[in-house]
Amino acid sequence: MRYTKFTNCHLLDNGITYYNTDLYVDNHTGKITGNPQDTSNTNTVDLDGNFLAPGLIDIQNNGFFGHNFSNLNAGSTPEQIEMFKRFYEDVMTKFLETGVTSVCPTVTSNFPEVYTKVLPLYKRSRSNDKCDSLGAHCEGPFISLIKKGCHPTETFVDAKEGSSKLDQVYGADNLLENVCIVTAAPEIDGVLDVIPYLRSKNVIYSIGHTNADYETGLKAVENGCTMITHLYNAMPQPHHRDAGVLGLINNPITDNTPYFGIICDGIHVDPSMAAMAYKSHPDKCVLVTDAIFLFGLPDGTYRWDSRNVVKDGFKLMLEGTKTLAGSGTSLIQCVRNVIRWTDISLAEAVKAATNNPAKSLGIESEKGFLNEGCDADLVVLNNRAFIQSIYKLGRHIKVNDHNQPAKLISSL
Structure with missing residues (x-):
């Protein structure tokens, strides 16, 4: 598919939560893009109400x-x-x-x-x-x-x-x-x-x-x-x-x-x-x-x-x-x-x-934001900031957020 559409999610960017907002990725360039005119060549990823943030x-x-x-x-x-x-x-x-x-x-x-x-x-x-x-x-x-x-x-x-x-x-x-x-x-x-x-x-x-x-x-x-x-x-x-x-x-x-x-x-x-x-x-x-x-x-x-x-x-x-x-x-x-x-x-x-x-x-036009033209390096978080999914230039990556809350709290 040419594009990936992340939907049923809330975007985290600029210190703000943009609720119920979709994000598109151009899979040819690995960059975030605006809404494509032709959505027929689009793969849709439902994020189950989780939060989508820059990597x-x-x-x-x-x-x-x-x-x-x-x-x-x-x-x-x-x-x-x-x-x-x-x-x-x-x-x-x-x-x-x-x-x-x-x-x-x-x-x-x-x-x-x-x-x-x-x-x-x-x-x-x-x-x-x-x-x-x-x-x-x-x-x-x-x-x-x-x-x-x-x-x-x-x-x-x-x-x-x-x-x-x-x-x-x-x-x-x-x-x-x-x-x-x-x-x-x-x-x-x-x-x-x-x-x-x-x-x-x-x-x-x-x-x-x-x-x-x-x-x-x-x-x-x-x-x-x-x-x-x-x-x-x-x-x-x-x-x-x-x-x-x-x-x-x-x-x-x-x-x-x-x-x-x-x-x-x-x-x-x-x-x-x-x-x-x-x-x-x-x-x-x-x-x-x-x-x-x-x-x-x-x-x-x-x-x-x-x-x-x-x-x-x-x-x-x-x-x-x-x-x-x-x-x-x-x-x-x-x-x-x-x-x-x-x-x-x-x-x-x-x-x-x-x-x-x-x-x-000084790389804000390339990475670290969810703006159009930025690399589609993304993390999907739940409401407790645990990583659910990772995407690198739009490609899905497995997760190793191995820390457990009880162990973390007891060690700090």
């Missing part, structure tokens, strides 16, 4: 189902790189079943030879059977030693040499073709000065892993910063007379409020603090998972480079420390959590995992 977008995700997006090195052979690539494609197929239709594969602080090998794999993609890459999120290595989190300090560098240092670390071609976001601390020497260079390459600059004060954060915004990485985590905590970077999400000085990622797993951020941030600026809130390769694996102790990580439910900790090592929570569970914590509607929560991330990356 979820995760802009900070370090890996899943055993695959670490950073796991190549200088000694990796062509055969190992090819195996890594096949594993990457396999887990991107599997991850699509969780309702995330697009992701920014996130590479944590590393050496130039690692970026040389992994970043070309994360070039933007468009597929009907796997989660798309939107380009890599390079989290580091231009970050603060004080707010290092679990990043390896031996990789840290400054940007005193200007844009040439970014080209040296990431590769000039990678910045132009394969990178979507760079997270860096604005107080590191040279970082403030290279923000315009990143923007000239259509790369989003995000403040993160920083010990910067409010004034330095404002300078970064003035220079082109449009995002903050995992709000509250790896940054100074706010004080009523010293707001720090967090004060940027609702400041009275600039109209250019940055988007802010926030990990709503109930572990990285207390529910009350997540609710406060969301209500400060709902249009700029972007739900992220910060998942690592242990997502989808059984509980236990796992080797991560030279360290051990202990997985206990959704909590992932560096062994023998109080340092969080990422998250094991799905993005749709973050949606369910923010509904409970903020008492907002399903449509408003979905916006923070679809519309907002799309706008933060």
Whole structure:
């Protein structure tokens, strides 16, 4: 059939529920379309009164189902790189079943030879059977030693040499073709000065892993910063007379409020603090998972480079420390959590995992919305935000929203 008509459903878009509204997909292009003049060549899908939303977008995700997006090195052979690539494609197929239709594969602080090998794999993609890459999120290595989190300090560098240092670390071609976001601390020497260079390459600059004060954060915004990485985590905590970077999400000085990622797993951020941030600026809130390769694996102790990580439910900790090592929570569970914590509607929560991330990356004409011309990446939700069906460019995909409410509530 040329077209698919989704009917007996309510559309979730722009934070609004459009009740009893049909949606058409052009199966030749994989895009959302208006009502066709000739409906004789149309397949009708009855959604049984459920909610139809854009596919979820995760802009900070370090890996899943055993695959670490950073796991190549200088000694990796062509055969190992090819195996890594096949594993990457396999887990991107599997991850699509969780309702995330697009992701920014996130590479944590590393050496130039690692970026040389992994970043070309994360070039933007468009597929009907796997989660798309939107380009890599390079989290580091231009970050603060004080707010290092679990990043390896031996990789840290400054940007005193200007844009040439970014080209040296990431590769000039990678910045132009394969990178979507760079997270860096604005107080590191040279970082403030290279923000315009990143923007000239259509790369989003995000403040993160920083010990910067409010004034330095404002300078970064003035220079082109449009995002903050995992709000509250790896940054100074706010004080009523010293707001720090967090004060940027609702400041009275600039109209250019940055988007802010926030990990709503109930572990990285207390529910009350997540609710406060969301209500400060709902249009700029972007739900992220910060998942690592242990997502989808059984509980236990796992080797991560030279360290051990202990997985206990959704909590992932560096062994023998109080340092969080990422998250094991799905993005749709973050949606369910923010509904409970903020008492907002399903449509408003979905916006923070679809519309907002799309706008933060400047791809709202392609993904993250139910507008004509957008990719038909879709999720069907019930009224409790559990996924019933997934469609990738209009093609039906099986569902793996495996979390059970009772288990989730007891673990948070």
